[in-house]
Amino acid sequence: MGLEVRREAETLIVELVGDWELSDAVPRFAPLLENDSEAPAAQAVDFDATGLGSWDSSLLTFLQQGMIHCEAHDLEFRSGNLPEDIARLLELARAVPEQETERASAELPFPAAMGTWGLAAWDGLMEAVTFLGEVADSFLRLVLFRLRMRWRDFWVVVQSNSSGALPIVTLIAFLVGMIISFLGAVVLRRFGAGYFVSYLVGYGMLREMASLMTGIIMAGRTGAAFAAELGSMKITEEIDAYRTLGISPVDHLVVPRVLGILVTMPLLTVYAGFIGILGGMVVAIMVLDLSVTQFTGGLLQAVTLSDALLGVFKGTVFGLIIGLAGCMKGLQTGGDASAVGKATTSAVVLGITLIIAANAVIDWLAVLLNI
Amino acid sequence: MDGGAPAENGVSPIEVRGLTMRYGPLVVTENLDFKVRRGEIFVIMGGSGSGKSTLLKHLIGLKAPAEGSILFEGEDFLEADEKTRKGILRRMGVLYQNGALWSGLTLAENVALPLEEYTELDTTSIGEVVSLKLALVGLRGFEAFYPAEISGGMRKRAALARATALDPEVLFFDEPSSGLDPITASRLDDLILQLRDSFGTTIVVVSHDLDSIFRIADRALFLDIKEKTMTAMGTPEALRESPPTDEVRRFMTRSSEAGPSEEPDAPREEKAQERRDDP
Numbered sequence: 001m002g003l004e005v006r007r008e009a010e011t012l013i014v015e016l017v018g019d020w021e022l023s024d025a026v027p028r029f030a031p032l033l034e035n036d037s038e039a040p041a042a043q044a045v046d047f048d049a050t051g052l053g054s055w056d057s058s059l060l061t062f063l064q065q066g067m068i069h070c071e072a073h074d075l076e077f078r079s080g081n082l083p084e085d086i087a088r089l090l091e092l093a094r095a096v097p098e099q100e101t102e103r104a105s106a107e108l109p110f111p112a113a114m115g116t117w118g119l120a121a122w123d124g125l126m127e128a129v130t131f132l133g134e135v136a137d138s139f140l141r142l143v144l145f146r147l148r149m150r151w152r153d154f155w156v157v158v159q160s161n162s163s164g165a166l167p168i169v170t171l172i173a174f175l176v177g178m179i180i181s182f183l184g185a186v187v188l189r190r191f192g193a194g195y196f197v198s199y200l201v202g203y204g205m206l207r208e209m210a211s212l213m214t215g216i217i218m219a220g221r222t223g224a225a226f227a228a229e230l231g232s233m234k235i236t237e238e239i240d241a242y243r244t245l246g247i248s249p250v251d252h253l254v255v256p257r258v259l260g261i262l263v264t265m266p267l268l269t270v271y272a273g274f275i276g277i278l279g280g281m282v283v284a285i286m287v288l289d290l291s292v293t294q295f296t297g298g299l300l301q302a303v304t305l306s307d308a309l310l311g312v313f314k315g316t317v318f319g320l321i322i323g324l325a326g327c328m329k330g331l332q333t334g335g336d337a338s339a340v341g342k343a344t345t346s347a348v349v350l351g352i353t354l355i356i357a358a359n360a361v362i363d364w365l366a367v368l369l370n371i
Numbered sequence: 372m373d374g375g376a377p378a379e380n381g382v383s384p385i386e387v388r389g390l391t392m393r394y395g396p397l398v399v400t401e402n403l404d405f406k407v408r409r410g411e412i413f414v415i416m417g418g419s420g421s422g423k424s425t426l427l428k429h430l431i432g433l434k435a436p437a438e439g440s441i442l443f444e445g446e447d448f449l450e451a452d453e454k455t456r457k458g459i460l461r462r463m464g465v466l467y468q469n470g471a472l473w474s475g476l477t478l479a480e481n482v483a484l485p486l487e488e489y490t491e492l493d494t495t496s497i498g499e500v501v502s503l504k505l506a507l508v509g510l511r512g513f514e515a516f517y518p519a520e521i522s523g524g525m526r527k528r529a530a531l532a533r534a535t536a537l538d539p540e541v542l543f544f545d546e547p548s549s550g551l552d553p554i555t556a557s558r559l560d561d562l563i564l565q566l567r568d569s570f571g572t573t574i575v576v577v578s579h580d581l582d583s584i585f586r587i588a589d590r591a592l593f594l595d596i597k598e599k600t601m602t603a604m605g606t607p608e609a610l611r612e613s614p615p616t617d618e619v620r621r622f623m624t625r626s627s628e629a630g631p632s633e634e635p636d637a638p639r640e641e642k643a644q645e646r647r648d649d650p
Contacts, residue, residue: 153475236469236471236474237468238471240433241471241533244431244432245460246488
């Protein structure tokens with residue numbers, strides 16, 4: 001690859017020498033003219049390709065630069081001496097004028113950006129309300145036996161949320177139980193109250209951690225799956241196919257899924273609570289030298305049924321949140337494959353955020369109501 | 372294929388009045404006016420990005436017009452109440468570009484779903500109707516297959532079985548030949564022709580496949596991406612012989628060259644009458 005520049009009267013002649021390859025750098029065109037200090041200034045650019053070897057897009061890119069530069073500076077660009085095939089390709093690149101695309105690429109000023117954001121948020125809220133209304137309508141018809149339920153979808157969800165979810169729920173719940181127990185072991189032993197660790201583990205698992213951890217796992221597992229399933233169905237026009245047949249996608253797709261997770265979440269919460277207490281007990285026995293009888297005794301003395309029921313209630317609410325968030329984001333998916341990824345992500349984020357917010361609200365109410 | 376469409380009787384199955392379509396602030400097409408005649412095969416054609424598919428989405432009620440209205444058997448879909456709307460949807464079938472079969476259901480269940488939703492037939496009768504519909508599209512014996520297990524052409528045919536499950540009066544096809552080899556595509560064209568001939572179904576096809584257009588279309592409408600509206604309507608032969616605009620000529624003759632400068636105004640006058648059926 002090489003370049004030589006020489007002047008003939010008011011014409012700048014660019015000599016193209018050797019082989020041009022994209023793997024070498026593409027030289028800039030503008031400096032050739034800028035470095036040309038000879039007076040009077042050049043009025044035209046011509047080429048001499050007698051020494052040119054093989055070439056590829058690097059040469060074309062260089063020439064394209066030259067063409068644009070010449071146009072901008074009112075210079076004549078003579079392509080007559082270039083090999084014919086190169087001249088033709090340059091012609092092709094120029095044939096279609098740059099399209100005036102209406103794509104808004106400009107950065108919006110701050111107030112406008114705030115306004116756009118606000119409008120989008122409002123639209124999002126309206127969509128959410130509409131979706132919730134549709135779901136409520138469908139569930140009402142389900143209760144009134146006026147909706148034909150797709151039981152198979154329901155059972156698929158139940159299966160994947162029960163037996164399918166047990167290993168991960170077991171692992172996480174056991175570890176969380178152990179963690180609570182370790183905390184208790186460190187703090188309570190200082191006050192010589194190591195015996196109360198069972199109270200801490202039982203109370204903590206049943207009231208808070210069992211439902212919360214299961215909720216978070218399920219949001220990442222099932223909520224994401226719902227969003228991805230419905231999102232892909234949106235892209236393959238399967239959702240449209242429901243709509244143009246006058247069949248509500250909410251009836252057919254959302255109701256069985258939400259119902260499925262609504263049924264399994266409380267069961268999983270109970271299971272997670274049990275496993276968590278087991279994990280806590282293992283630590284209590286190993287670290288605090290408590291016996292099984294001491295542990296269970298302390299547990300049964302302090303923890304009441306209402307603690308467990310509160311946890312189950314929370315689990316149910318979380319199940320509803322996960323199902324609705326996942327299905328809503330799935331149905332709102334845009335038009336391409338990357339939109340499914342976005343929908344899945346936002347389903348998980350929305351699910352977890354709402355779960356934690358709901359947990360705080362329920363805890364607060366529980367304190368107020370003295371449960 | 373000349374004059375295959377029977378004469379208009381009474382209200383037309385689909386009537387578009389002053390339709391403007393937008394994507395956000397971007398106008399796709401303006402001022403569309405046309406009527407589809409009963410029992411004809413009506414093709415909406417145009418280059419990529421000319422709004423063909425968007426127009427289809429409007430016709431099947433998935434998108435609301437920015438301006439103007441679309442009447443289905445004389446009724447405005449968007450202003451109709453829930454019951455009328457379901458009635459309208461029951462009377463039309465759509466074949467989506469890639470079939471859009473429900474991936475979680477077998478072919479039989481796909482075809483059965485509309486029947487379960489709209490009829491009081493018992494399971495045995497539904498099974499029989501499903502077998503018949505699948506046999507009509509050449510898929511006898513594929514009842515238990517899932518959409519993912521069959522080829523693209525078979526998927527489209529199965530989707531056609533689903534779209535015709537309720538014997539619709541109007542059938543919409545979105546790019547029926549896209550993604551199919553020439554033989555399979557031409558078989559699908561045969562099916563389309565046969566549906567019209569045997570059931571008198573009104574058929575609206577979105578397509579840019581010239582072979583198929585010349586084969587099946589009674590009338591065709593051309594959407595021009597630059598003019599942002601329809602620039603021609605008529606039989607494909609007439610559009611090829613005397614194209615009203617240069618863009619139509621290029622499309623109909625599969626040519627990329629600029630047109631010969633033969634007085635472009637003369638045929639345009641002549642076409643103008645056929646272009647708009649007065650509402």
